[in-house]
Amino acid sequence: MDLKDHIRGVPDFPKPGILFYDISTLLRNADAWQVAMGRLARIVGAYRPDVLAGVESRGFLLAAPLALKLGCGFVMLRKRGKLPGDTVGLNYDLEYGSDRIEIQSDAVTPGQRVVVVDDLLATGGTMAAGIALLKNVKAEVPAAIALIELGFLHGRDRLDVPFEALVRYDQ
Known part of the structure; x- marks a missing residue:
């Protein structure tokens, strides 16, 4: 199935x-949706994550069901002031x-394998920040994943971990 036909x-x-x-x-x-989640699960599962970090907000739509499917945890990377407790x-x-x-300051423990998940990678700024934040709290970040990549914006060049996407647009 060509997922571009459904976007x-x-x-x-x-x-x-x-x-x-x-x-x-x-x-x-x-x-x-089933095809997309199955394909994402195969990609993400290969990185053996303990936790998936969904990037606000559409990343939550992918990361939460993927975490459930893979049997791992799910945490949220959110904009300023959206999370309760210590952040x-x-x-x-x-x-x-x-x-x-x-x-949240207690969302991951040092050494946990956390894959970052978002719906779309454009210029890469938000995903790169999410990766850096997770590394700052001592998580291991083996990869970042998106449903869609806008390849012509070269966002993957800003990432310092392997990146994969199911769908790529080059113009």
């Missing part, structure tokens, strides 16, 4: 000139400004 391109969203890759069309198709954060630069990503 809708929405022109000029969220602003003019942007082509948004909408995964809601894939999520609502049970067969395509550890990392400020990072984006092409249009800066942001902060946080994790």
